[in-house]
Amino acid sequence: MSASSVEAPSFPVRRTCPYQPPDVYREISARGPINQVTLWDDRRVWLITGYAEARRLLADERLSSDRSYDAYPTMAPHLGAPAARKLVLVGEDPPVHHHHRRLLNPEFSLKHARALRPDIERIVNGLIDRIEELGSPADLVEHFAAPIPSLVMSALLGIPYEDHAFFQTATAGVMQGRDPEHTEASAAELVRYLDRLVTAQERKPDENLVGRLVAHVESGELTHDEVVQLTMVLLIAGLETTSSMIPISVLALLEHPEQLAALRDGVVPAATAIEELLRITAVTDFAGVRWITDDIEIDGLVLKAGDGLVVSSTMTNRDDRVHAEPYEVDLARASRQHLTFGYGIHQCLGQNLARLQLEIAFETLVRRLPGLRLAVPAEELVMRRTGTMQSVERLPVAW
C-alpha cells in the first residue's frame, strides 16, 4: 500500500528488512518531520520523524509519560494491559520520576558500568566457548544475545541466574505479549517472583542493586512495592533491549561484509561501531510515546492538549538533515546523534551498561568467530510480529 494516498497511514508497520524501516515510513517521513498516523485502535496520533523536532518535543514539559491517563496512546493491543499502564520510572512524570531516577543514578554511572568490564568479558567469552563446544550451526539468539544481558542483569540485581528461563520468558511476555491477558499474567508472575526476592533482601541485604534499594525502604524513601516495581522495570528494560539488538545488528554486519571486516580488523573500534549499530537498528522503534497536556505550536502546527505523540527513533535516526546517506551502514560514522536511547528526562538509564555489553559482545564475536556467516538464507529469518521490540526469532549461524 502506498502511504501517499492515505492521510494518516497505519502505524506501526512490520519491518521486512530486520534493520531497516518499512518503505511506508520513508513515504511518511518524506512529507515532513511531523505527520499524523493511525494506530491499531483507529486513534490518530502525531508521528515525529525529524531529529530536531523530536528533541525539541521530548524536552518539552507539556508532554506527559503518565500511562494512567486515557490520552496516553496504546501502541499495540497487549500494551493496554493494566500492568503495562502503570510502570514506574518510564511511565512517570516529575517529581515522582526524578525521585526514582535519583535513587538509581548512582548504580548506572559510567564509572559503575565500566567497573563491570572484566565480568562482562568473562561472560561473553564463556558464551563463545560454549558455542564452539556446541558446534556449527548455532542459534545466536539463544546462545549469545539472550544470555548476555540476562547474566549481566542477574548479577547486577542479585537475581539467581538459574531462574533465567523463567524471567526471560516472563519479561518477553510483558513486552511482546500475544494479548493484554498474556502481558498482564506475565507481569503478575514477575511481581510475585520479585516480591519474594525483595522480601529476602529486606531481611538480609546483599551487596547488589536490590540489596541497596531496600535500604531506601528502611529510610522511608521507597516502599516495598516500589522496590519490586523498579526491579521489574530494570529487568524488562535491561533484557529485552540488548537481547533484541544483538541479533539484528549481527545480521546487518553479515550483510555488509566490508563493515564486518573493518570491525574485525580493528579499523573501526568496537566502541565507535556500536553507535552506528544503535542508530541503524533502533530496536525499540519508538523513542518516546507521550500525550500532550497543553497546546504546543511547532512548525506551524498546533498539537492539542489530549493528543497522543510518538517519536520514531528508526526515522529520526535517518534524518538526512543530520546524517549523510542515512540508510547506509557506516561503522566509522562516529556519531551519537541518534535517539535509540530516547531523549529528555526519560533517556535510557542503563545506556552506559548497554553500550559496554554491546562493545564487548561485538568485539569478541568477530574476533573469536572470524568466519561467522548465516546458516540459513536471510529470507528464512522470521521477524517478530509488529510490537514494540524489533528482532528476529532465531539467528542460525555457522563459522
Added chain:
Amino acid sequence: MSAAGVRISTDRNRCIGAGLCVLTAPDVFEHDDDGLVTLLEPEPPAEREQDVRLAHQLCPARALTVEAARPDPA
C-alpha cells in the same frame, strides 16, 4: 596563556545522569558518587571547545550551559 576557551556551568537539578557528557569529553566532565555530572575542568582550553559543545548538544536534560570564557586579562 592559551587562547580563551569556554566556560561551563552545570545544573544538577536537571541532570539525569545519562553520561553522554562524560563519554564525549571525559577530561572535562565526570559522574560523582550520585551518578550526576560534576566538572573536572570548568574552563577548558579552546582545543576542547568542539567536544564540549557536542556534549552540550547531546545532553538529554539540557543540564549544561556553555559560554565563551572571559578573555585572559592582558
